[in-house]
Amino acid sequence: MALRSTEKKTLFMLVVGLLSWLVPGAGHFVLMERRRSIIIFVTVCLTFCIGIYIGSIGVVNLFGTAPWYVVGAQIMNSPIVLVLGRLNTAGAYRVYGWPNEIGQIYTSTAGLLNFLCIVNAVYLAQQRGLERA
């Protein structure tokens, strides 16, 4: 059974949102916003990398003592964060004090910025529909 126009549009928005989460900037890339997507990809990845450079991959403590809002914000970066969290299970890479705090702030902020980009990509997809994509 063929999908209706509204269903296609909803599916397209979902795909754009999911792509934006899988790879930062990919949603904008699909929407032919190449420059925007490159800027988003480089900035989000660099911010996340600075975070794990400062505090090591120990700052991605998904199954440990990190507060839920930090975990939620970090997961918004990409599913790769789940892999990093798995590596750090049982506190394999311990980090304390300021490096931990600054690292968590950087990685969480990168995730929140990517969340902003996901919302923006879905909004653009909704505005443009299927015709221009």
Add this chain to the structure above:
Amino acid sequence: MLKAIFVIATFIEPEQFGPNPLSMLWLLPLVAAIAIIYKATKLPVIKANNFIKESVILFASIVAFIFVAALTLHALAWLIIG
């Protein structure tokens, strides 16, 4: 190979620094990232000159606001504590 191992090692060992005044400079790259992403989502058309100009203005505005807020809080603390 050795260089690659050193690069990976920097990501599994945390940097060593404490709460000193210089560590406050770590906020600058974060502010830059926020300004760039915000402008990347808000500008209708991305053109290099305009994008850089807008991002720099937002970056400077945020840093100036943080500086004023810090000065105000410092003055307030000085007035209360003496």
